[in-house]
Amino acid sequence: MIFELNRESHTPLYAQIAGQIRSMISGGALKIGDRIPANRELSKVLGVNRTTVNTAYQELFADGLIVSHVGRGTFISAIPSPPRPGRLGQSVAPAPIKWSIPLAPGKPDQWLCAMLHSLTKTDAVSLAYALPSPDLFPIEDFRRSVDRVLRREGARVVDCGHAAGYQPLRDYIASQASLSGRPVSPNQVLITNGCQQSLNLIRQVLVASGDEVVLETPTYSGALSVFCGYDSKYTCVPVGDRGMDLTLLEDALSQRRPRLIYTVPSFHNPTGVTMDLSSRRRLLELAAKYRVPIVEDDIYGDLRYDGPSLPSLRALDVHGVVIHISSFSKIGFPGIRVGWVIGDPALIDALTAAKRKNDLHTNLLSQASMYEFSRHGLLAKHIKRMKKAYAQRRDVMLSAMERYFPAEVGWTRPEGGMSIWVTLPDSVNASQILPESIEKGVIFSPGEHFHPSLSPANHMRIAFTTATPAAIEESIRRLGMLLKTRLTVLKKHRLGRGLDALRPLV
C-alpha cells in the first residue's frame, strides 16, 4: 500500500487516507478479503496520529468497505459502488457540482481543526490544550442545577429566547461585574456562545473590509482565525514580561487607524504573562488618546493562583474604550458554550442585532443552567477547588522543568491561567519535534500556531491544567530528555557543518 499524503492540502489527512484506500479498492490494488494494516502500524508508517488513521478507517467502515474481526484484523469487505448518487452524480448528464471549496486562511484554521480533532483518545498525555480538567468537573452539582431549572421553569427554558440573552443571567453577570467598583447595567451585557463568537460579532460590527486591527503576538489562535482570515489587515505588537509592548503599540496607533486592539491582559494565552497595573493604565490612555477600542479577553481572569489581584481593563476604564469579553468555558464547562460581552449599551445593541442575524440567540437551557449553578455559589466553589488543583499542577510542572529541561531553554512563570510558554534555542523548530514527542507520549502546542505567520518556530505552549500531577511530572521528564537529545544532535550537526565549511580550505 503506497500513500501520497499532502500535509499542505485543504483535504484533511484522514480523508486523504480514506480516499486513497477507496481508490486502491476501486483500482483493484486491494481486493475483498485483503487484510489492511492495523491502526497502530499504519499510523507509524505514515507518521500520522493514530486518531487520523482511526478516523479514516471509521469512514471506510461507515461506507461498508471494511470490516474488523476481533483478534484477526481489518479486511476489505466491499468494492465502492460506482459513482455515488448525490456525490459523484450519475452517468446521465449534467455533471455533478464540484464541491471543491477553497478554505481561507489555511493555517490557524487547520490548527484549530487538528486541536479539536485530536481531543479523541490517544495514548499520549496532552499538554496541548488550555482547557479545564474534566476530572474536576462537579458534574453532580451541575446535573442537579439543570434538573432544578427544567422542573421549575419547564417549557420556558426550551422555548424561543431573546437575542441579548436570558435576562436573569444578564442581570447576574452585570451584578457580578459591578463588584469591581465600576457599575454595569444589564443592557451592557450580551450573552454569546463563548468568546470565539464574541470576537466574530465584534469583527462583524466594528471591522469593515480592509480595516486594520492590532493583535498581540503571540495570541489566541481562535482570534487569528477571526481577524486574519478575512480581508481585514492586522498589525502585530509583541508581548513581553509586562504584557504587550506599549511603545510599539503607540507607534501602530499613531501611524495607522486600527479599528480595535485585541488583548488578553491577564494570564495571557499562550504566554501566561499578566500586564501590570501601570501598563494597564497606560494602555487605556493610549486607546482613549487615539480613540481605538480595546477588546479585553478576560477568559482566564478568575484563575489567579498567587500574586496580588489586579483590576481588569474594564474596571479601570474611565474613557469608555473597553469591550470586555469572557465566558464560562475556562471557569465552568467549555461544552456548554456560554460567554458574554460587556460594553457600551449602543455597542451591545449593535452586537445583539449581529447575534440575531448569526444564530437568533444562545441556547436557553445552558444559560439558565449556568445561572442556576452560579447563583447558588456552586461556580465559586468549583473555581476555588480548581484554583487549588491548577496551582499545584503548575508548580509540579515548573519544578519538573527546572529538573529536566536543558539549560538553553527558557519559560514563563504564570501567576494564573492555564499555560506556560517555552522558548527553545533559535535553531529548534517545535513543530518538527512534535511527532517525536507524541511518539514519546507527550502532546504540546507548537508556538507557531499562535502567530499569524509561521515564524518564529522555537516556541511551545504547554498547558498544566488537564493532566494529573503525576502525568505532568512524567511528561516533562520525557520532553526534557527529548529536548536534550535534540540539542545534542543539533550541536553535533553544527559542529559537522562547521567542519564541512572548513573542508574546502583544507
Next chain:
Amino acid sequence: MIFELNRESHTPLYAQIAGQIRSMISGGALKIGDRIPANRELSKVLGVNRTTVNTAYQELFADGLIVSHVGRGTFISAIPSPPRPGRLGQSVAPAPIKWSIPLAPGKPDQWLCAMLHSLTKTDAVSLAYALPSPDLFPIEDFRRSVDRVLRREGARVVDCGHAAGYQPLRDYIASQASLSGRPVSPNQVLITNGCQQSLNLIRQVLVASGDEVVLETPTYSGALSVFCGYDSKYTCVPVGDRGMDLTLLEDALSQRRPRLIYTVPSFHNPTGVTMDLSSRRRLLELAAKYRVPIVEDDIYGDLRYDGPSLPSLRALDVHGVVIHISSFSKIGFPGIRVGWVIGDPALIDALTAAKRKNDLHTNLLSQASMYEFSRHGLLAKHIKRMKKAYAQRRDVMLSAMERYFPAEVGWTRPEGGMSIWVTLPDSVNASQILPESIEKGVIFSPGEHFHPSLSPANHMRIAFTTATPAAIEESIRRLGMLLKTRLTVLKKHRLGRGLDALRPLV
C-alpha cells in the same frame, strides 16, 4: 411629558423612550416623587406596544431612576448621575468613544428584533410566530432525557466537543435521512445552532462579496437578514400555488450567475405552499443544468397534516446539487438551538471549518440530550401528538376564516407547517392595520417582513400553531371584523375621492 419617537431610527423605541425620560429628569421636567404614566396609558398615548414601554421602564428601574409602589403607580426616584463612567466618559480629556454604530440593513433586522422582543407577555393572542406551541412540549420526557445523559455521560457532555457535532447525533441524523432511500453518511452531516446559523455558514463559504443569490418572495425573514444584509446581491423569484415560479427561475439562472438558490419547498414560510413533485424534479434539473446549488430549508418537512407525502429535494437529488438544512426548532424545542446541514462531504468540511471559526462547536449537552430524546422514540411521539393538535388548529382557523373574513380576502390552505398566507385587497396595508389589531387583542405578521423591500404591503402571515383552538376562533372573529370595518371605510373613502375627483367638473 412630550416624546419624540423616531420609528425609522436605529435606536429601538424602548431606548428612545427611556432616554427621553432620563433627559426629562436631568433637565428638571420630571422631579423625584413625580408619578409617571402606567405602562398601559403610555403605550396607548405613544401608539407603541406595551412591551416596548415595559422594556423602557425596566431599564430606568435597573438604573435606579424609577420605583413602583403596588396600587399607587410608578414614580421618579433619583436623578441620573452626571455622565456615567465608562459610557459618557468623565470630565477629563480625552473624550469617550462614540458608540454610534450603523446597523445594516434596517428592516428585516428590526423585524426579527421586534418579533423576538414581543415574545414577552402581552394580553393579545399571538398569531405572529411560526413556532411550536410550548403548552405541547413534553417537558417531563425531555427533562428525563437530559438527566439520563448527564448521569451516563458525565463530564464528556460538558467538555470541549468537535466542530462537526456530537458524533452519535451525526450518525443518527445520517441514518434517519438515509430512510428516504438516498443514503447519507455521517461525514455528510454538520450540526449547527439551527437553520439561521446554517444559512450564515453557507453564505460564508459559498457567497463572496458581490455574488448573487436567488431568493423566493416572500421568504423566511431570517434568510433576508443573511442574504440581503451584506454586499451580496439577490434575485427574487415569486412563490405560487406549486412553489417557486420555475420559468422565472430559469430566466434568472440563464441570465445571471447566482451562487445558490434558497427555497423552502415543503410548507413554505410564510405562505404554507408546497412544491409539487414534478416541480421538484424540474427545479433539480435546472439547478444541475446551470450548476447552481439549491439550499433546501426543510425545517417544516416533518409537519405534514394531510395530503400525500413528498420526497425532499435531497431525496430526489441525483446530481448532488442540494444542500439540505433542518433543525429541532419546529419539531422539538427552539430554545435548544440544534440544527444541521446535510451535503457533499467536501462542502461539509468547508462548513465545519467555518463553524469552528464562528463559535468552535454547538452546545454538547443540547446535542446529546436531543439525541437521547430522539433515539428513544420520544421525538417521534411528540411529533405525532403535535401534528394532531396543529391539524386541528389549522382546521379551526381555516373554518373561522371562511365564516368571519370578508369576501375580498384570499388565503392559502397549507397541508402542513405552521402558517397561512392572507392576501388582502391591494388597497389595504397590513402594517397599518397591525396596531389596531393588537388593540383588539390579535397579533399577526405583516407580509412585508417576508420581502426584501417594503412592497407589496397587502399580505399577512397568520400562524395557527401557538394559540389554542378557542383563542384562534376568537382572534379570527376579531380580525375578520376589523378587516370588514377597514374595507368599508376604504370603500367610502374611495367613493369620497371619486366625488372629489368629479368636483372640478361640477
